[in-house]
Amino acid sequence: MGLLQKFTRKSSPKQSGSGSNYAYVTARVRAMKSNLLPRETYPRLMNMGIDEITRFIGESQYKQDVDELARTYDGVDLFEHALNRNLAVTFTKLINISEGELNYLISEYLRKYDIWSIKTILRGKYCDASVEEINDSIVSAGQLSYPFLSSLSEKESYESIIDALSGTDYYPTLKGYDGTNLSEIENQLDKMYYTGLSTTVDNPKSNDSKLFSKFIRTEIDIKNLSTLFRLKNAGVEKDEIADLILEGGLHLSIKEIEKLLPLPFSEFVQSLEKYPYWENISGIVKTEMDSLVELETQLTKSNIKSASSFSHVYPLSIVPIMDYILNKTNEVRNLRIILRGKAADLDEEIIRNQLVI
Amino acid sequence: MVDAAAAVVYMDPAGLKAIGAGLAVGLTGLASGIAERDIGSAAIGAMAENESLFGKGLILTVIPETIVIFGLVVALLIS
Structure with missing residues (x-):
């Protein structure tokens, strides 16, 4: 399939989105986006007790997942698993309904979840978690299927998983x-x-690869x-930071970034003024910061916002789909924060700060 | 060459009209088909997620049919 896609992309590089079914996928994705919870829901959910929230989710688009998993789990765990399952099913659907270049770009992006699952399995083995515990945490939203991933978690040692x-x-990375x-x-x-993603769109020829590349690079x-x-903020040495960039x-x-690395925190903050991201974070950033939660929420928020405004500029392109992926991930994240926060009796203000609405 | 020239002279005007009418309907039909392709697939995509969009999808899909109707009118005028 990959070979066929490569061939079709090579044979007509000038044609934008060769062999892709943009009209179908974008219309479907827009309909899917209209099923997401509207932003007014979150303040309402914040005022509800945990039982009301679980009932609310059980009656929403997650109903089927909740019903199917209700035999095995209960309480907050049930909803966590239902949310994960829904995310996996939705993203796999995106891969299944797209064709050509579009399919290639989406699957490359969703590799994130393959890596997530591999990390989860290795981490689980590292701390001797049971097979059930590992399987519960797998989100098979990428190219690797759930049966394959759960067969990995059943293996005895990390060597056989890597094999x-x-x-x-x-x-090649895991060998180390x-x-x-x-x-x-x-x-x-x-x-x-991220290197894989950047090389995928290294020399973007079609308009879509260009948009996709811009999207990925903003995310980076x-x-x-x-x-x-x-x-x-934690005062880590610059060499250690350089490894993680x-x-x-x-x-x-x-x-x-190398120029920014040796600067102390206050100067680093000032030198960010010349970048376009400053506009979104200028109100929050101070020279002394105790908590970065608000800042990170704001960065995510601005990313989602720019994706949705771009999706109106390029209606028949990869952007509406990326916008949906971001919004869906964010919805699942928000619901999980509310549920877990309420279950742990956290202060409402703390939960509210974590939400990206 | 002589034969061809003779053929042009003897070509029946009614036949040319018929060819013109045929082209008018045929080409506009193809054009509507091309226009409806993307709209139709988008409508199906939207309907797959939300069945209540059937009516709207159907109407939007058949809007390019006007092209072929114009073709048909032209064909009728010619013949």
């Missing part, structure tokens, strides 16, 4: 895992994901910014 992945692109350097391998996997910028903020940002290239 089973020998045919995939992750193998020796049972102790898990966090290093995790970072490498994440880096590999935002990731780098929050890494910088977190580590700078991703290449290929749109406004913050690796050279510019």
Whole structure:
């Protein structure tokens, strides 16, 4: 299938989105987006008790997932699993309904979840979690199917898991895992994901690859910014930060980040003024910051906002689909925060700060 | 060459009219088909998620039919 797609892309590179069914997918995705919870729902959910929230979710678009999982789980866990399952089903649907270049771009983007699941399995094995516990945390929204991933988690040792992945692109990175350097391998996997994405759209020919590339590079910028903020705030040495920086940002290239690295926190904040992201964060950033929650929420919010305004500029392109993926992920994240927060009796103000609405 | 020139001279005007009418309907039919392709697939996509969009989808899908109707009118005027 991949070979066929490569062939079709090569044979007509000038034609935008060769072999892709944009009209179908974007219309369907827009209809799916209209099923997402409207933003007025969140304040209402905040005022509800946990029983009311569970009933609300049980009656919404997550009904089927809740019903099917209700035999195995109960309480907050049930909803966590239902949300994860719904996310996996929705994203797999996106891969299934798209064709051609579009399919290729979406599947490349959703590799994020493959990496997530591989990390989950390795982490689970690292701390001797049971097979059920690992299976519960897998989100099979990418190309690797749930049966395959659960067969991995059934394996006894990490060596056999890595052997089973020998045919995939992750193998060269995973080979370096020796049972102790898990966090290093995790970072490498994440880096590999973003480098892979940037090479996918290295020389964007069609309009869609260009849009996709802009989207990815903005995401890399935002990731780098929050890494910088977190580590700078914690006073980590610049060499350690440099290891964690991703290449290929749109406004913050690796050279510019290298200039920012040696600066102390207050100067670092000031030097951000010349970048377009400053507009969104200027009200929150101070020279002394205790909590970065608000800042990160704001960055995510601005990313979602720019995606949805772009989706109106390019109605028949990859942008509305990326916009949907972002919004859906965010909805699941918000619901999970509310549920978990309420279950842990957190203060309403703390939960509200974490939400991205 | 002589034969061809003779053929042009003896070509029946009614036949030319028929060809013109045929082209008018045929080409506009193809054009509506091309226009409806994307609208139709988008309508199906939207309907797959939300069945209540059937009516709207159907109407939007058949709007390019006007092109072929104009073609038909032209064909009728010619013949």
